[in-house]
Amino acid sequence: MQKRLPTSGPILCRREMIAFVPAITLAWLWVGVEAMILLGITALIVAYMTRPILPALDQPGRETDHATGLPLREEGAGLMQDMIEEAARSVRSTACLVVGIDDATRLERQLPGAEFDEIMRRTSERLAGALRDSDMVARLEGARFAVMLKPTPHPDLESMIQLSVRLQSATEEPLSIAGRELSITTYAGFCLLKRCPNATGDKMISAAETAAEEAARNGPSAIRAFSPEIRRTAEIRSSLSTDAGEGLENGDIVAYFQPQLSTDTGQVTGMQAVPRWLHRDRGILTEEDILPAVAAAGMRKRFYEVMMYQIFSALRTWQRKGEICGPVSIPVNDELMANPKMAERLQWELDRFDLDPSLIRLILQQNVIGQLKEDIVAHNLASCRKLGCHVELAGFGNGPASVSSIKTANAQRLRIHRSFVTQVDRNPEKQQLVAAIISLAEGMGVATLAEGVTTIGEHSMLAQLGCNHVQGRAISAPMPLDETHEWLKRHQARLAKTPQIDTKRGA
Structure with a gap:
């Protein structure tokens, strides 16, 4: 050692x-x-x-991370290999963990380099302080650390989860950086030696990284254990990322549209645009596969350009046909809102297609809501509102959206998260929660939309509770543009046969 x-x-x-x-x-x-x-x-x-201890910094010729003094990945793989060999000699076992800082890209973008390096250094010290003297830590790419564990008699899933929680608790204590308090959250992934066939040091770290990447995709402070299924999912995502560019340029990644209905009148009050990939081998893929693949391929900007073009083309088509389908809701994430030219680009596209800005609803995703007071995000939001675009907050009730964020965003609509909507017709507790959200929205003069409505019973209960709009498979699955025309005709025909309720409850 x-x-x-x-x-x-x-x-x-x-x-x-x-x-x-x-x-x-x-x-x-x-x-x-x-x-x-x-x-x-x-x-x-x-x-x-x-x-608490860290590797020494005084070894000649030894390459270390400039911020933390930790060994880098190559040496970390060598240390992990030492642990594997020691485990074989002692008839014990070992494991590797990867701990990373949630939303590190945004953090690095916001902070001066010296302050970000200080966070890395302090985090590495906290990791070392929560480990045994014989365990080792290395710095990986980005804001990630590998932990190589000294062999023990019986490391298992439960003990690794407990260790992961302990490391998260140690690293998530508030930090004092440049005279202000800063809080971070961390995700963790781990791999037990027995889960990694023909294990080497590099394979163990890679397996733990795969689990950590899955954890990072599942929200703040998530923990995941490596398994063959996670590896297969990662391999699929990797192969998809190589196809993403071709899919965008060949028109295989397209915008689908899901109708939104008024619970008062049954009329179509809007559409939500969602991406779909008509993959030649894997069939129709959803945003859960598309967004990671596009990000891994470094083509997020091109993806948004393609989607915006298709959305605005759809709006022009509906206008020419005289079809009334209301504004289109477009999800926007933190990367798009952090682009200083986002509002300018949106205005250019609206002018290009000769569209009224009120036909656009920007759905602020949860990773945007936490950044509403940042200069560029606030500027873009104010500019979009000035143009005449609508704003709505995603996933209300299951994320960072709050009364203050409603006011800051000047949102016109709250989207009630699908976790509250599922079986709301049979769950009194969910009914109370949804009623409370609707009451809050009404008190602030804000409309509500329930996401993920899958049954007629849910639709009916949401209408009784006072939710203004509904969206989900109970109304229609997302569909390509050419199918929306026939669907709109059928829906209008059904409405013509249905007695109308004369109420005016919400926008």
């Missing part, structure tokens, strides 16, 4: 010394100076032996 150095300050300031203070005092009072000195020396030894 490598030589290590203490990283947490003078030994006399270590918290392990506190437990010895009463004993040292009593030894002096009851026995004498000799006993007090003996206990004091013992306390110093304990504090030294339990200090």
Whole structure:
């Protein structure tokens, strides 16, 4: 093992010394100076032996991370290989964890380089402080760390989850950076040696990274264990990323549209645009596959250009045919809203297609809602509202959206998350929660839309509770543009046969 150095300050300031203070005092009072000195020396030894440690920085020719002093991936793989070989000799087992900072790209973009490096350094120290002296830490690409565990008799799923939670707790304590308090969250993925056939150090780190990437996709502070299924999913995503460019240029990635209805009149009050990939081998793929593939291919900008063109073309087509389908809701994420030219580009497209800006509803995704007060995001949002575009908040009730974010965004509509909508007709608790959200929205003069409505019973209950609009497979699955024309005709024909309720409850 490598030589290590203490990283947490003078030994006399270590918290392990506190437990010895009463004993040292009593030894002096009851026995004498000799006993007090003996206990004091013992306390110093304990504090030294339990200090948090990191790899030494003074090894000639050794490449380390400039911010943390940790070894980089190549050396980390070598350390993991040492652990694997030691486990084989001792008939024990080992594991590898990868811990990363959630939303690190945004954090790095917002902070000066020195402050971001300080976060990396402090996070690495906290990881080391929560581990055993014999465990090792390395810095991976981006804001990620690999943890190589000293072999133990029986590492299992439960113990690894507990360790992951402990590491998250250690790293998520608030940080004081440049005179202000900053909070971060971390995700974790791990791989047990027995889950990695023909394991090498590099394979173990790669497997833990695969699990960590899955955790990162599942929200803040998520934890995932490596499994063959996760590997297969990652391989599919990797292969899709190589096809993404071809799919965009060949017209295989297209906009589908899902109708939104008024619960008062049954009329179509809008459409939501969703991406679909007509993949030659895998059939129709949804945004869950498309967005990661496009991101991995580095083609997010091109993806949004293609989608916007198809959405505006659809609006022009509906106008020419005299079909009334209301505004189109377009999901926008933090990357799009952080583009200083986003509003300017949107106005250019509207002018190009000669469209009224009120035909566009921007759905602020959850990763945007937490950034509403950032300069560029706030500027883009204000510019879009000035153009005449509508704004709605996604996933209300299951994310960061709050009363203050409704006011800051000046949102015209809240989208009630599908987790509250599912079986709302049979679940009194969900009915109370949805009623509370609707009451809040009405009090603020904001309309509501329920996402993911899958049954007539849910639709009916939401109407009774006062939700203004509904969207989901109970109304229609997302469909390509050419199918919307016939659907609109059929829907209008059904409405003509249905008695209308004369109410005016919401916009």
